[in-house]
Amino acid sequence: MNGAMFKRKQPLFDGYGDQSLHLRKRRLRDRSHRGIQHERLTENCGDQRACEGQAKRRTHDLTDTTGMSSWADTQNSVKTVLEHLNSKQAISDLFIDDSVNRKFLSFRRDITGECGIEDKQHSWAVIEKQDELIMYGPYYPNYDNGEHSEDAVVKQTQELLDTGGACEDWEVYVFSMNSPCLARNTKPCMLNLVHKAQEWWSVYGVKTHIGYMRCWGFKGIKENLFKDISYGQVECINQSVDYESYIKAAERSPDLNPLCEAVFSVAQHLLRSGRESVILATAMEKQEMKSYFKSMSTHFECKGENERKLLTEEVGTLVEAAGVLLSGKSESYEEYLERERAFTRGYTFSSQVCDAAKDEMRLIFQKRWRELVQDKYAEVVRERLTDDFNQCTVQLFIKDILKFIGVYLKIGKLQFEDAEAV
Numbered sequence: 087m088n089g090a091m092f093k094r095k096q097p098l099f100d101g102y103g104d105q106s107l108h109l110r111k112r113r114l115r116d117r118s119h120r121g122i123q124h125e126r127l128t129e130n131c132g133d134q135r136a137c138e139g140q141a142k143r144r145t146h147d148l149t150d151t152t153g154m155s156s157w158a159d160t161q162n163s164v165k166t167v168l169e170h171l172n173s174k175q176a177i178s179d180l181f182i183d184d185s186v187n188r189k190f191l192s193f194r195r196d197i198t199g200e201c202g203i204e205d206k207q208h209s210w211a212v213i214e215k216q217d218e219l220i221m222y223g224p225y226y227p228n229y230d231n232g233e234h235s236e237d238a239v240v241k242q243t244q245e246l247l248d249t250g251g252a253c254e255d256w257e258v259y260v261f262s263m264n265s266p267c268l269a270r271n272t273k274p275c276m277l278n279l280v281h282k283a284q285e286w287w288s289v290y291g292v293k294t295h296i297g298y299m300r301c302w303g304f305k306g307i308k309e310n311l312f313k314d315i316s317y318g319q320v321e322c323i324n325q326s327v328d329y330e331s332y333i334k335a336a337e338r339s340p341d342l343n344p345l346c347e348a349v350f351s352v353a354q355h356l357l358r359s360g361r362e363s364v365i366l367a368t369a370m371e372k373q374e375m376k377s378y379f380k381s382m383s384t385h386f387e388c389k390g391e392n393e394r395k396l397l398t399e400e401v402g403t404l405v406e407a408a409g410v411l412l413s414g415k416s417e418s419y420e421e422y423l424e425r426e427r428a429f430t431r432g433y434t435f436s437s438q439v440c441d442a443a444k445d446e447m448r449l450i451f452q453k454r455w456r457e458l459v460q461d462k463y464a465e466v467v468r469e470r471l472t473d474d475f476n477q478c479t480v481q482l483f484i485k486d487i488l489k490f491i492g493v494y495l496k497i498g499k500l501q502f503e504d505a506e507a508v
């Protein structure tokens with residue numbers, strides 16, 4: 087931000103514990119960065135009649151947003167999103183306008199320059215005035231008391247607008263790492279922010295921009311749509327030509343609760359697309375892998391003490407060496423099983439271990455490895471489905487609200503230069 091400088095820093099309100107709270111004010115020497123739209127100087131808000139006239143015009147701009155309230159009904163929204171996914175229409179991110187994107191990037195450079203890069207959920211905001219920027223945050227969620235990071239942003243923005251003499255040439259920029267949530271029981275952040283943007287526009291004539299880096303959608307406690315997709319389900323879906331045959335197969339299998347048709351179709355579509363390859367090395371830590379082999383030594387408990395000790399040590403060595411199976415390369419389920427077969431074939435056991443014990447170890451190792459790959463495979467499928475679902479949720483939500491709101495709210499994903507996308 088050329089020409090900007092710190093005016094002062096001061097601690098902010100106390101409501102959010104020991105979170106990092108900063109209010110940064112920057113006096114702008116050069117207004118050129120504000121873009122053409124800011125060159126339109128607003129009327130003097132001290133003139134009561136002018137203000138009333140502006141408020142009237144703004145009220146006229148406020149369209150009926152009751153259509154948005156359907157998003158407060160999670161069940162209904164989930165159904166809509168699944169229908170959209172099943173319509174096989176493309177899912178794509180909706181990016182925020184270029185000029186607004188540039189502002190966000192510039193603010194973010196300032197924030198990360200001062201506070202460091204943060205990957206976990208956080209929010210910050212900037213109020214841009216004619217000749218000054220007020221930056222506040224980053225704020226973090228406090229899930230113990232149900233507070234999301236956007237709550238702090240809303241509270242602080244409200245306070246600054248109420249006490250700072252807000253008028254039409256102010257603009258609010260709200261950043262949230264994950265797109266604001268839709269799933270919280272009371273005041274989901276997305277709906278809360280949209281309502282606040284509406285209020286700030288009608289009361290002060292202030293426009294709001296909301297930018298995020300990742301789609302969150304319905305993630306959270308309500309988001310368990312795909313939780314029943316185990317490896318058994320995946321196999322059953324893959325072997326079924328349609329929902330009817332799937333239901334028949336699932337009913338024959340005591341371990342499977344049949345999925346509803348919409349979830350079945352979405353899962354089948356993903357599995358047929360071939361996008362579900364498992365990347366075990368990134369999906370799992372070595373430590374987690376070891377936990378699958380923990381119980382291997384219990385198979386040798388009936389052996390004599392010396393042999394048991396030898397075999398337990400051998401299991402440890404084998405599992406340690408099996409770390410090589412966690413390659414970062416994306417491979418299919420079958421390829422992961424083949425990788426294990428090649429590994430155990432080529433593995434040299436200690437010469438003290440008898441052939442029968444070697445065979446037994448190979449068999450148990452193979453069984454555990456298969457369980458592990460199946461669990462991870464199902465996990466990756468669930469994650470992919472959840473990501474697609476939430477990306478689609480955010481896309482549909484934004485499309486919906488843009489139908490109702492245009493003039494005072496912009497919302498979308500931020501786009502980064504490669505070097506900055508961290």
Ligand SMILES: [Zn+2]
Pocket residue numbers: 234235236266267268270274275276
């Ligand atoms: Zn939230």
